[in-house]
Amino acid sequence: GQQVMQIPQYQHVQEGEDFTTYCNSSTTLSNIQWYKQRPGGHPVFLIQLVKSGEVKKQKRLTFQFGEAKKNSSLHITATQTTDVGTYFCAGREGGTYKYIFGTGTRLKVLA
Amino acid sequence: DGGITQSPKYLFRKEGQNVTLSCEQNLNHDAMYWYRQDPGQGLRLIYYSQIVNDFQKGDIAEGYSVSREKKESFPLTVTSAQKNPTAFYLCASSIKPVANTGELFFGEGSRLTVL
16 A cells, blocks of 8 residues: 655754755655644644645745655755644545555754 | 534543544535554554545554544544554544645544553
C-alpha cells in the first residue's frame, strides 16, 4: 500500500535558524497537503499543492511539490518560537478520498 | 460555529470492553475519517467514508468498526479485538476533494486509555 515517509523525525533549531522537512511517497500523488499540530492540539491545514513542480509561499514558509509528484518539502526561514510543533504531510492518490499522512517532523525552537 | 465535535475528550476503559467514540460535524462535509495517533508514528488511517451508508477500511482497520447512518455523524467503536487500543483518536472531515481543496478539518481528539 501507499507509504509516506518524512525526515527528519525531530529537529531542534536556534531561533532565527532555518528549518526544512522532507516528505517522500512510495506512489505518485494526486495532491499533497501540509498540516501543523501544536503540542497537545490537533492538526491544522496549512496548504495544498497539486501541480508538478509547484512552489507556494506563506510568509516565512515555502512549500514545494516534486516534478514526479512523489515528494515534497516545507522550508521555514528564520524560525520563531511560534513555529514549534509537528509538521505532517498528507498525500492523496488520484480517484480516492484516502489521505495518508507522513510520520511527521517535530520542530523545537530554542530561544 | 461550524466544526467537528469529538467526545469524550478522555476515556478510560478496562481491557476487553468495547468503547464508542463520537464524531459529529456541522460543516455539511461529505467525507469523514478516523485516524489513530501514537507517539512517533504520525497519523494512521483507520476508516474513512465518502458518503452516507458507505465506508472503507484504512490501513489499520482490524479491531475497529464504524457506521455512517447520517451525513453529520461517524462514530468509531474500538472493540475488544483491538490488541493495543490506548492511543489518541482523531476524527476529520472534508468536502469532496476532487472539486475543491479537500482540506481535512480535525476535531480536538479523544484520548483512550485502556487499563
